[in-house]
Amino acid sequence: MSEAIAREIARSHMQVSDEIAIQITQMNKWYGTFHVLRDINMTVNRGERIVICGPSGSGKSTLIRCINRLEEHQQGQIIVDGTELTSDLKNIDKVRSEVGMVFQHFNLFPHLTILENLTLAPIWVRKTPKKEADEVAMHYLGKVKIPEQAHKYPGQLSGGQQQRVAIARSLCMKPRIMLFDEPTSALDPEMIKEVLDTMIELAEEGMTMLCVTHEMGFAQAVANRVIFMDQGQIVEQNEPKEFFNNPQSDRTKLFLSQILGH
Amino acid sequence: MKATSDPFVRREMLAPAAPPITEAGAVKWMRENLFSSPLNVILTVLGIGAVVYLVSHIAPWMLRGVWNAGSLSECRQIIEARYGEGVTGACWALIRERWPQYLFGFYPSELYWRPVLAFVLMLVAIAPVLFDALPRKMLWFALVYPALGFWLLWGGSVWVPVMALAGFGVGYVAAKVVQPLAGTILASIAAVLAPVLWWLFAAGPVAAALESLIPIALQEVRSREFGGFILAFTIGFTGIAFSLPLGVLLALGRQSDMFIVNKLSVGFIEFIRGVPLITLLFTASLLLNYFLPPGTDFDIILRVIIMVVLFAAAYIAEVVRGGLAALPRGQYEAADALGLDYFKAQRLIIMPQALKISIPGIVSTFIGLFKDTTLVVFVGLLDPLKGITDAVRASTDWKGVYWEPYIFVGAIFFIICFSMSRYSMYLENKLKTDHR
Ligand SMILES: Nc1ncnc2c1ncn2[C@@H]1O[C@H](COP(=O)(O)OP(=O)(O)OP(=O)(O)O)[C@@H](O)[C@H]1O
Ligand SMILES: [Mg+2]
Numbered sequence: 001m002s003e004a005i006a007r008e009i010a011r012s013h014m015q016v017s018d019e020i021a022i023q024i025t026q027m028n029k030w031y032g033t034f035h036v037l038r039d040i041n042m043t044v045n046r047g048e049r050i051v052i053c054g055p056s057g058s059g060k061s062t063l064i065r066c067i068n069r070l071e072e073h074q075q076g077q078i079i080v081d082g083t084e085l086t087s088d089l090k091n092i093d094k095v096r097s098e099v100g101m102v103f104q105h106f107n108l109f110p111h112l113t114i115l116e117n118l119t120l121a122p123i124w125v126r127k128t129p130k131k132e133a134d135e136v137a138m139h140y141l142g143k144v145k146i147p148e149q150a151h152k153y154p155g156q157l158s159g160g161q162q163q164r165v166a167i168a169r170s171l172c173m174k175p176r177i178m179l180f181d182e183p184t185s186a187l188d189p190e191m192i193k194e195v196l197d198t199m200i201e202l203a204e205e206g207m208t209m210l211c212v213t214h215e216m217g218f219a220q221a222v223a224n225r226v227i228f229m230d231q232g233q234i235v236e237q238n239e240p241k242e243f244f245n246n247p248q249s250d251r252t253k254l255f256l257s258q259i260l261g262h
Numbered sequence: 263m264k265a266t267s268d269p270f271v272r273r274e275m276l277a278p279a280a281p282p283i284t285e286a287g288a289v290k291w292m293r294e295n296l297f298s299s300p301l302n303v304i305l306t307v308l309g310i311g312a313v314v315y316l317v318s319h320i321a322p323w324m325l326r327g328v329w330n331a332g333s334l335s336e337c338r339q340i341i342e343a344r345y346g347e348g349v350t351g352a353c354w355a356l357i358r359e360r361w362p363q364y365l366f367g368f369y370p371s372e373l374y375w376r377p378v379l380a381f382v383l384m385l386v387a388i389a390p391v392l393f394d395a396l397p398r399k400m401l402w403f404a405l406v407y408p409a410l411g412f413w414l415l416w417g418g419s420v421w422v423p424v425m426a427l428a429g430f431g432v433g434y435v436a437a438k439v440v441q442p443l444a445g446t447i448l449a450s451i452a453a454v455l456a457p458v459l460w461w462l463f464a465a466g467p468v469a470a471a472l473e474s475l476i477p478i479a480l481q482e483v484r485s486r487e488f489g490g491f492i493l494a495f496t497i498g499f500t501g502i503a504f505s506l507p508l509g510v511l512l513a514l515g516r517q518s519d520m521f522i523v524n525k526l527s528v529g530f531i532e533f534i535r536g537v538p539l540i541t542l543l544f545t546a547s548l549l550l551n552y553f554l555p556p557g558t559d560f561d562i563i564l565r566v567i568i569m570v571v572l573f574a575a576a577y578i579a580e581v582v583r584g585g586l587a588a589l590p591r592g593q594y595e596a597a598d599a600l601g602l603d604y605f606k607a608q609r610l611i612i613m614p615q616a617l618k619i620s621i622p623g624i625v626s627t628f629i630g631l632f633k634d635t636t637l638v639v640f641v642g643l644l645d646p647l648k649g650i651t652d653a654v655r656a657s658t659d660w661k662g663v664y665w666e667p668y669i670f671v672g673a674i675f676f677i678i679c680f681s682m683s684r685y686s687m688y689l690e691n692k693l694k695t696d697h698r
């Protein structure tokens with residue numbers, strides 16, 4: 001109980017500014033002839049924490065992967081931090097260096113040590129001197145509570161540890177926005193908590209976060225807004241309490257009843 | 263906290279009792295590995311039988327061998343005198359007398375120090391490439407070595423290899439100049455085009471001019487005088503050094519989304535792999551002359567090396583492509599998401615992993631390449647196996663000798679190929695980081 005109250009208090013400190021971090025207007029995407037994303041409109045303010053949920057195949061991954069251009073959209077506009085995503089490589093690089101991404105399967109680089117995983121992008125993309133990059137990396141490893149693993153290889157870590165390394169790796173680039181694509185769904189139950197705790201801490205520091213997840217507890221604890229997607233559309237979005245207690249559309253109700261196991 | 267009477271604590275472990283004899287040492291090992299089942303027993307007996315049969319036939323012949331003799335007939339006399347009428351033995355005296363020819367071909371004997379020095383320096387040059395415990399600064403020597411080795415082997419003006427090296431400097435400068443003006447793609451084109459133009463049109467005259475100003479030259483040795491193992495090494499090692507980077511580029515080309523690059527790579531790889539190496543070598547020795555402007559004297563060894571490089575590169579490209587295909591998509595995505603551009607992602611993330619997976623295939627290709635250097639005999643070069651052996655047997659002293667030279671040459675090839683294979687296993691072990 002007291003934990004929940006502490007969370008509530010922490011949450012009131014999480015500031016959402018008026019500044020727009022991500023603006024998506026009338027965005028459409030096709031895979032070949034398959035229409036995956038339809039007329040997506042969405043604005044994310046700086047400091048906002050958004051959870052995206054929906055049934056499998058509804059296009060959640062595709063949507064957040066469009067935000068750092070791992071997928072290309074065909075219609076409409078995506079503006080990230082004031083930079084519009086077009087085929088212009090300069091813009092793409094700029095956006096990617098400001099947007100961190102955490103994947104379901106971690107995607108750590110298995111041939112590099114944990115420390116090298118963390119310092120690679122700062123050194124080669126940001127041109128940070130190695131010594132400074134090492135310090136930053138150790139700082140973030142401390143934050144995700146595994147500084148002692150710095151010189152191991154990813155294959156020697158547990159899933160939960162690997163995912164925390166992946167989060168730290170993104171943070172080392174000092175991103176202004178973090179994207180999470182089902183960060184806990186490849187993990188054993190006992191490891192889910194350690195990763196969620198890391199994410200909650202990040203949220204409490206005011207990071208702008210977009211998170212695809214089915215962890216409804218997490219959504220209730222930290223999200224400002226929950227977005228429900230189905231068949232490539234944003235069906236409904238609301239502040240978490242309202243979203244869970246008072247869903248509007250039938251599809252949302254059905255989804256929630258399935259996922260919450262009523 | 264302390265208990266009134268100290269509890270019993272064992273200070274020394276009891277020595278374990280010896281296991282029963284059937285569970286220990288050699289007996290156990292043999293039972294498990296040689297006689298574990300009826301089939302295993304049969305195979306063990308047959309295998310040992312085969313080895314005994316072979317050794318009992320070959321070893322005495324080799325051991326009866328004679329090292330000191332001036333001709334084959336002298337060898338035979340000595341053996342018959344020693345072991346009796348009709349007994350045969352190896353005539354190693356041939357190798358004792360002719361080994362310089364096997365190593366150097368018809369390279370002028372007063373200049374033997376040059377290939378020897380080139381060989382030693384080659385070992386120095388490849389050492390830092392093979393073993394990363396050595397200081398990284400030594401890699402600079404590895405980069406300069408091709409020009410130095412060339413100069414030592416062929417001689418001539420020092421300015422020719424220096425100007426050849428300068429081509430890379432020209433490429434670097436061109437890229438640096440073009441980059442801010444026209445972007446990365448044009449800069450990469452300039453980085454390739456400028457050196458090629460330099461080598462074709464400027465390097466020769468500039469080298470000649472410098473030579474007349476500051477003459478530094480070694481006595482020239484013509485390619486036709488090369489033979490034996492220096493020929494095999496020159497072709498083999500140059501082939502290995504250049505086919506790997508070319509193969510990697512071809513593999514990337516084959517993966518590329520750019521239509522022309524992709525189709526050219528596929529066409530090249532499939533064409534080269536579809537044609538026997540000998541065809542390429544004949545092309546090198548005969549046809550190339552028709553295509554080149556008349557009067558160009560394009561060295562035969564250089565032509566052969568180019569063909570061998572192209573041939574091996576096509577195979578390596580396919581091996582590397584297999585390595586690339588084995589990498590999960592997530593690796594590319596993570597590299598992209600971190601903001602690494604294509605070249606950095608390839609260099610830092612993709613290639614190190616793909617090459618690691620491909621090590622056995624790449625080394626197999628290298629071993630094949632090295633052994634294939636003996637095929638140059640078909641274009642009139644004196645390879646150690648047939649070229650030199652035929653030359654040796656043409657002398658009256660050694661007419662009729664058969665096995666000994668092949669065993670000798672085979673043994674040297676084996677040592678080198680076996681070392682490569684061992685090195686590849688060492689490397690695989692060293693790079694093993696997945697711990698799964
Ligand atoms: N590369 C692709 N080519 C063609 N179709 C694809 C591709 N990637 C995804 N799809 C299809 O697009 C749809 C949306 O996929 P997406 O991965 O975004 O779903 P998701 O909501 O993330 O699902 P999940 O919860 O299972 O991860 C799916 O029907 C999928 O089959
Ligand atoms: Mg998904």
